[in-house]
Amino acid sequence: MVRRVRLWSGLVLLAFVVTHYVNHALGLVGLEALDAGRQAFLWLWRSLPGTLIFYGALLVHMALAFWAIYERRRLAMPPWEAVQLLVGLAIPPLLILHILGNRLAAELLATNDSYIFVLLIYFVFNPVALAKQTTVMLLVWVHACVGLHYWLRLKPLYRRLLPLAYGLAVLIPTVSLTGVMVAGRDVARLAEDPEWLAAATQQLNFPDEQGIALIYAIENGFYLAFAAALVLVLAARPLRSWWQRRHGIVNLTYPDGKRISVVLGTTILEASRGAGIPHASVCGGRGRCSTCRVRIAGGGLEALAAPSEAESRVLGRIGASPNVRLACQTRPNADLEVTPLLPPAPAMREVGPKPGYLQGEEREIAILFADLRDFTSLSEDKLPFDVVFILNRYFAAMGLAVEESGGRVDKFIGDGVMALFGVESDHKRGCVDALSAARRMSERLLEINAALKHDLEQPLRIGIGIHTGAVIVGEMGYGRAVSVTAIGDAVNTASRLEAMTKDLGAQLVVSDPVARIADVDLSAFPLQEIEVRGRARPLEVRVVKNALSLPVAADHRVAPAG
Numbered sequence: 280m281v282r283r284v285r286l287w288s289g290l291v292l293l294a295f296v297v298t299h300y301v302n303h304a305l306g307l308v309g310l311e312a313l314d315a316g317r318q319a320f321l322w323l324w325r326s327l328p329g330t331l332i333f334y335g336a337l338l339v340h341m342a343l344a345f346w347a348i349y350e351r352r353r354l355a356m357p358p359w360e361a362v363q364l365l366v367g368l369a370i371p372p373l374l375i376l377h378i379l380g381n382r383l384a385a386e387l388l389a390t391n392d393s394y395i396f397v398l399l400i401y402f403v404f405n406p407v408a409l410a411k412q413t414t415v416m417l418l419v420w421v422h423a424c425v426g427l428h429y430w431l432r433l434k435p436l437y438r439r440l441l442p443l444a445y446g447l448a449v450l451i452p453t454v455s456l457t458g459v460m461v462a463g464r465d466v467a468r469l470a471e472d473p474e475w476l477a478a479a480t481q482q483l484n485f486p487d488e489q490g491i492a493l494i495y496a497i498e499n500g501f502y503l504a505f506a507a508a509l510v511l512v513l514a515a516r517p518l519r520s521w522w523q524r525r526h527g528i529v530n531l532t533y534p535d536g537k538r539i540s541v542v543l544g545t546t547i548l549e550a551s552r553g554a555g556i557p558h559a560s561v562c563g564g565r566g567r568c569s570t571c572r573v574r575i576a577g578g579g580l581e582a583l584a585a586p587s588e589a590e591s592r593v594l595g596r597i598g599a600s601p602n603v604r605l606a607c608q609t610r611p612n613a614d615l616e617v618t619p620l621l622p623p624a625p626a627m628r629e630v631g632p633k634p635g636y637l638q639g640e641e642r643e644i645a646i647l648f649a650d651l652r653d654f655t656s657l658s659e660d661k662l663p664f665d666v667v668f669i670l671n672r673y674f675a676a677m678g679l680a681v682e683e684s685g686g687r688v689d690k691f692i693g694d695g696v697m698a699l700f701g702v703e704s705d706h707k708r709g710c711v712d713a714l715s716a717a718r719r720m721s722e723r724l725l726e727i728n729a730a731l732k733h734d735l736e737q738p739l740r741i742g743i744g745i746h747t748g749a750v751i752v753g754e755m756g757y758g759r760a761v762s763v764t765a766i767g768d769a770v771n772t773a774s775r776l777e778a779m780t781k782d783l784g785a786q787l788v789v790s791d792p793v794a795r796i797a798d799v800d801l802s803a804f805p806l807q808e809i810e811v812r813g814r815a816r817p818l819e820v821r822v823v824k825n826a827l828s829l830p831v832a833a834d835h836r837v838a839p840a841g
């Protein structure tokens with residue numbers, strides 16, 4: 280809720296700033312265009328609804344900045360977040376005189392705060408204030424752009440439009456400031472004429488000394504109130520910690536055995552940061568990116584408060600299991616073991632939504648192994664270049680056959696291939712796809728042999744083994760060598776069936792469960808029984824001399840029975 284209010288108040292302020300800056304840019308056209316633009320700007324923002332919306336958003340946004348400081352258990356934060364917070368806090372004191380001198384003076388002292396009024400102040404009466412106003416214009420813009428960027432950065436459309444966004448981020452303040460400078464120079468030139476200056480100051484109703492003193496008194500009052508609020512918030516934090524310490528401390532244990540103690544109410548992300556433990560948090564702890572997710576173990580898991588609606592939504596999007604929580608949203612109330620699930624600086628591909636199986640899931644899939652027969656002896660009289668060329672053609676053809684059939688290549692091992700089917704679909708589909716892939720591999724091999732007939736003394740031959748069963752699927756590996764793979768007895772059995780093709784002189788050995796689950800009639804192929812570790816009964820397998828003889832449907836997939 281707080282996050283949403285902060286976002287919407289920020290968007291209102293951004294709309295105000297963009298319209299204001301675009302108005303400034305009309306200074307490039309001339310003073311008349313500048314004031315014509317101002318009429319539209321005033322119509323929008325000085326109407327009663329516009330005034331309530333703008334000043335309401337301003338107050339809420341400021342109050343939420345104080346709340347964010349109070350809420351944090353520790354002030355340790357990434358540099359970009361610290362800059363964003365400091366810039367945000369600097370803006371109100373730097374901007375207050377501009378607001379008082381224009382809007383408030385217009386309301387209280389009946390000044391005509393037109394562009395000429397403001398430009399006379401900055402370019403004629405008080406040029407020092409121009410530097411301050413230019414600085415605050417840029418700070419406001421930086422603050423808005425950073426906030427917007429961290430809100431949108433995970434959205435695919437924004438990533439596609441990033442060059443345009445960068446262009447606008449530079450173009451808008453540049454054109455705006457140039458408009459101000461050009462218009463200011465024009466006003467300064469007009470003000471060289473004392474008669475024009477006297478008439479203008481009278482017509483604009485510049486405040487007298489009393490009016491100016493009133494503006495400065497209100498400004499000082501604001502500074503005092505702002506400083507007091509900041510001091511109160513900063514003082515409230517240790518008071519709260521003291522209170523909570525009297526009421527409880529929880530211990531968090533990390534995978535390397537590091538144990539840290541934090542006061543109740545601290546989020547796991549704050550605890551990591553406070554203890555200097557690197558912890559991914561791409562969205563800066565706003566509960567949007569899921570990169571801070573942790574697996575939780577230990578007795579405190581049951582004691583945790585249920586995830587909020589927003590956290591549940593993010594966890595649901597990545598298919599997280601019940602013991603996975605967002606570190607930035609979870610406040611332990613008992614001792615916990617926490618394991619961050621992403622590296623501290625995750626790649627963007629790890630940031631977006633991920634299917635649950637990537638985090639490790641038991642699934643029933645089909646596994647295919649294929650291997651070139653006698654390739655070692657075949658390659659003995661070949662140059663290394665030729666061997667690599669032939670192998671790459673073979674890998675490309677086999678990889679394509681797998682992918683066209685709906686599977687995913689797990690890995691190439693030597694001259695062999697391991698592929699998984701049904702990871703993203705269901706069990707039956709996986710078994711049908713694996714059989715289809717075997718058929719396609721056989722087809723592709725014929726094509727390669729035809730294409731390379733002058734380079735090969737004898738045609739390439741393959742052996743394929745397919746089995747199905749429950750395996751653990753997940754993203755495994757380290758660093759760049761991370762990929763989706765599967766482990767389990769069914770994988771070993773599939774590999775064993777592939778090895779059997781050599782002794783049986785067949786191109787494909789497929790376990791009977793694959794045919795049964797795929798609902799494909801393989802009764803035309805000889806049946807054999809083999810002993811498999813972990814199975815009480817022997818495993819029945821079908822021996823297929825040539826995978827091209829598998830039944831085929833119109834879509835080139837192996838045809839289910841009936």
Ligand code: FES
Nearest residue numbers: 564566567569607
């Ligand atoms: S840091 Fe992004 S969801 Fe927690």
